[in-house]
Every structure is written in structure tokens, then in C-alpha cells.
Amino acid sequence: MKISKIAKTPAKPKIIWLNTLVFAITFIVAVLGLPVYCYFYDYNLATIIMFLLATAFCGMSITAGYHRLWSHRAYETNIIIRFIFAVGGAFAIQNSALHWCSDHRVHHRHVDDNDIDPYSAKKGFWYSHIGWMLREYQAHRYHDYKNVKDLQRDPIVRWQHKYYLALVLITNFGFPLLTGIITGSIIGSFLLIGFVRLVVSHHVTFFINSLAHLWGTQPYSNKNTARDNPLVALLTYGEGYHNFHHAFEFDYRNAIKWWQFDPTKWLIKSLSYVGLAKNLKKCPEVRIARSIAAQQLNKTQDRLSSLSLPDKEELIEKLQNEYELLLIKMSDFYRIKKARLDTAKGLVIDNIDLYGQYNELKKCWFEQQKSWQTFIHQYA
Ligand SMILES: [Zn+2]
Ligand SMILES: [Zn+2]
Incomplete structure (x- = not known):
């Protein structure tokens, strides 16, 4: 019997159909639906303002909440602010804070290690941006929360993790419906605040894993692929100063110069001025x-x-x-x-x-x- 000398390429893990369909459907509806709707109808100013607020709410719940507060413990805040971030994180449909932070801590600890880093940029733009969520690459450690035991002590994190699906449905149907009733444009509101907002907040966060590791400068360290890029910072509420962030991950800032765009840092600092945040960590x-x-x-x-x-x-x-x-x-x-x-x-x-x-x-x-x-x- 002949043994083939050609090594077989390992089969790709199974497709995660739920993720694939959510990303694909929301993207198609947003990209095709918005121009068609705008051709036939006008958006009123109130809907546009609500869209901008909802997008920023999702984005900053991830950057100030999931990322700098929970993943890195860069500052402390009270239960009400944590509740708001937990709701915003579910609205952004980026998994529970517990799961997100577990992935993110692995990313920092094993950055660029193609076997361990869940969204290693060394596997290319597509993989680090979205590809890692489309197949069962992480199945072996999906429910392993050993590295977020501290977060499991936070009642808000536990609550959000337990009721994550319900929160996703309530926020993603509730907010557009409510805005639609207030502004008198239910379909327009579902399109803009439901679909377009979700697609924008998804890809803005995904840019931090892809673009912020592939495009920009490395003023602080070249030990990993993380890069500083003011343009990416503009899109990602300040997270584009990613070279600084990987070098000093426990710092509540990503941009350290006053003129650099880091609204997440400004939000945290403002919260501290009114007594809603404390113990802001800063690297000497x-x-x-x-x-x-x-x-x-x-x-x-x-x-x-x-x-x-x-x-x-x-x-x-x-x-x-x-x-x-x-x-x-x-x-x-x-x-x-x-x-x-x-x-x-x-x-x-x-x-x-x-x-x-x-x-x-x-x-x-x-x-x-x-x-x-x-x-x-x-x-x-
Ligand atoms: Zn990174
Ligand atoms: Zn981080």
C-alpha cells in the first residue's frame, strides 16, 4: 500500500453560523437599506442625533467599560456606571463582558502568538478583524474563565453574563423602537439605530484588533505588532494609540498627549472629576x-x-x-x-x-x- 507523501492541510474548524449570519445580514441590510431608504424618505435631525448617541454609547461602553475598566482594571467606578456599560456592551452585541475580557486578557498575554492569541494580527487583516469569530477556532477554551475570576466577583458582570441574550434582544429592539416612537419614524429608526449603528460599532471595535496591529508607528515598543495611529484613534474613541496601550496596558489612557484624540480617557477623567471614577492608574x-x-x-x-x-x-x-x-x-x-x-x-x-x-x-x-x-x- 502506497503512503502519500503529501501532508494533509488540517481541516478548518466548523463555521459558527449564528455569528456569520448576524454579521452578514446586519451588514447587507445596513449597506443596501440605508441608501434606498434615504432615496425615498428623509431622516429627521432627532433620529440622526439619536443614531450618533447610540453609536457612541455602544462604542464607549466597550472602550471605557469592557476594555479599560474590566479587562485592565485601569480605574474603578460605581455600580450605576458599571450597569450602564453592561447595557451598552450588550447593545453592541460583542458577547458578555466576562467573555470579552477573557479573550482580551489572553490577547495581551500571548499577543501575536498564532496558536494562543485569539485574534493574532500575524494571521492577517481578515482573521484579526472578523475571521476569528466566524469559525470554532476558540471552541477548546470557550467556557474557560480562569483568567477573569476577579470579574466574576462583580455582580454586574455576573448579571450581564447570565442575562446576556435577553439584554441583547431588549436593547436592540427596545432602543430603535423607542426612538422610532419618539421621532415618528419606526422603519427609519430600526434601519439607522438598529442596523447601521450595530455595523458601525462592530467594525470600529474590530479595527482595534486588525488595523491597530497592522498600520501605524511603534514609538514605545516593537516587541509586538501593536501600533499607534491617530486615524484609527479617531474611529475607535482613542483606542488607536495601541502601541502605547500594549506597552502600558494598565494605564487608563491610550493617548498621553493633550492634543491626541482619546475621548475614552476624557470620559474616565470627567467621571473622576464628579466623583464617579477613582484610582485612575497612570504609568510613571x-x-x-x-x-x-x-x-x-x-x-x-x-x-x-x-x-x-x-x-x-x-x-x-x-x-x-x-x-x-x-x-x-x-x-x-x-x-x-x-x-x-x-x-x-x-x-x-x-x-x-x-x-x-x-x-x-x-x-x-x-x-x-x-x-x-x-x-x-x-x-x-
Ligand atoms: Zn491589541
Ligand atoms: Zn487592552
């Missing part, structure tokens, strides 16, 4: 600065190594010296900054001239940064 500035510098060092070293320059060895040595000097000035500055803050808070009573030292060290740090930037930009 010095750690962030160190990561940026290390990443710049790696990139410049790689670039220099690839060039054929007669004085390459000396340049690499100079780069290393500049880097070490940068780290010294950086830690001096951040140390005095912390001392100044502690003194201002009354935590430490110090008689030394903190203000004078602070200004001096800040100047040194800025000067060294300038020298470092000038050096590395020659080989960018």
Missing part, C-alpha cells in the same frame, strides 16, 4: 520616556548597522554614549520633579532649594534631549 512619566528613548536607540542602531559608513563603529559608540547621558539626565529630572510634587503635597518637608534645582535639571534634560534628537535624526 519616567518609564514612558525611557521606553521612547530605548525604542529610538534600537531603531538608530539598526539603521546605522545597515549603512556602509567608514566611521560606523565610532558612530555606534557615540550613539550609545549619548543614550546613556540621556538616561542620566532623564532620571535626574524626573527624580527632582517627584520630590517637588511630594513637597507640594506636604508628603516631604525639605529645606533644600528644590525650585532652583528643578529648573537646573530640567534645563539639562532638555538640552540633552535636543542633542540626542539632532544625533538620531541624522540617521532616521
Whole structure:
């Protein structure tokens, strides 16, 4: 008997028809139904405003609730806000918070590992965007919630998980119906707030797993595929600063500069101003600065190594010296900054001239940064 030498490609897991049909039908109805409806009827302003509010409600229940609150415990909030996020998450039809967070924690822990990361971007755009939900790729660990035991202690998470299907049906029929009754356009409301809103919130979240791992820059780390992309951030309520997020996942922010678009961070911060959120976790500035510098060092070293320059060895040595000097000035500055803050808070009573030292060290740090930037930009 002849044994075939050709290795058989493993059969693909079974299709999950429920997911496939939900994604396909909602997409087709939204894409075909909306232009047809707009051709024959007009949308009133109230329906459009309700659509925008419903879309943002779904999106931010995922980003501020499922993601930063529950998956990463980046802050704490009270039961009412958690209830609102749980309802919004069911409205977004993205599985229960418990299940979503379990997948997401696996994603962070085993990012880019094609065998374990549930939506590994290394398997391509389609797989990380939606393909991973269309077949039984995760069947072996579908009900394994070992990594979210802390969340099982949250009564809201338990309640939402138990009544998830009922909540999906109530929100997805209830909100469009209610809006339709108020605005006098039931069909228009079901189309826009039912279907279009769902498709938009689905794909916006899916972009975080696909685009945010494939398109953009890596200012903080290149240990995984996560990327920063302001355009993706614009679509995803700030989650597009994904390189920062994977580097400092417990930080409640994804964007750290004031001008970067991160409405999820603004929402959490605003909640804290009115006493509805507390213990907002932030990575120390010095750690962030160190990561940026290390990443710049790696990139410049790689670039220099690839060039054929007669004085390459000396340049690499100079780069290393500049880097070490940068780290010294950086830690001096951040140390005095912390001392100044502690003194201002009354935590430490110090008689030394903190203000004078602070200004001096800040100047040194800025000067060294300038020298470092000038050096590395020659080989960018
Ligand atoms: Zn990711
Ligand atoms: Zn995350």
C-alpha cells in the first residue's frame, strides 16, 4: 500500500453560523437599506442625533467599560456606571463582558502568538478583524474563565453574563423602537439605530484588533505588532494609540498627549472629576520616556548597522554614549520633579532649594534631549 507523501492541510474548524449570519445580514441590510431608504424618505435631525448617541454609547461602553475598566482594571467606578456599560456592551452585541475580557486578557498575554492569541494580527487583516469569530477556532477554551475570576466577583458582570441574550434582544429592539416612537419614524429608526449603528460599532471595535496591529508607528515598543495611529484613534474613541496601550496596558489612557484624540480617557477623567471614577492608574512619566528613548536607540542602531559608513563603529559608540547621558539626565529630572510634587503635597518637608534645582535639571534634560534628537535624526 502506497503512503502519500503529501501532508494533509488540517481541516478548518466548523463555521459558527449564528455569528456569520448576524454579521452578514446586519451588514447587507445596513449597506443596501440605508441608501434606498434615504432615496425615498428623509431622516429627521432627532433620529440622526439619536443614531450618533447610540453609536457612541455602544462604542464607549466597550472602550471605557469592557476594555479599560474590566479587562485592565485601569480605574474603578460605581455600580450605576458599571450597569450602564453592561447595557451598552450588550447593545453592541460583542458577547458578555466576562467573555470579552477573557479573550482580551489572553490577547495581551500571548499577543501575536498564532496558536494562543485569539485574534493574532500575524494571521492577517481578515482573521484579526472578523475571521476569528466566524469559525470554532476558540471552541477548546470557550467556557474557560480562569483568567477573569476577579470579574466574576462583580455582580454586574455576573448579571450581564447570565442575562446576556435577553439584554441583547431588549436593547436592540427596545432602543430603535423607542426612538422610532419618539421621532415618528419606526422603519427609519430600526434601519439607522438598529442596523447601521450595530455595523458601525462592530467594525470600529474590530479595527482595534486588525488595523491597530497592522498600520501605524511603534514609538514605545516593537516587541509586538501593536501600533499607534491617530486615524484609527479617531474611529475607535482613542483606542488607536495601541502601541502605547500594549506597552502600558494598565494605564487608563491610550493617548498621553493633550492634543491626541482619546475621548475614552476624557470620559474616565470627567467621571473622576464628579466623583464617579477613582484610582485612575497612570504609568510613571519616567518609564514612558525611557521606553521612547530605548525604542529610538534600537531603531538608530539598526539603521546605522545597515549603512556602509567608514566611521560606523565610532558612530555606534557615540550613539550609545549619548543614550546613556540621556538616561542620566532623564532620571535626574524626573527624580527632582517627584520630590517637588511630594513637597507640594506636604508628603516631604525639605529645606533644600528644590525650585532652583528643578529648573537646573530640567534645563539639562532638555538640552540633552535636543542633542540626542539632532544625533538620531541624522540617521532616521
Ligand atoms: Zn491589541
Ligand atoms: Zn487592552
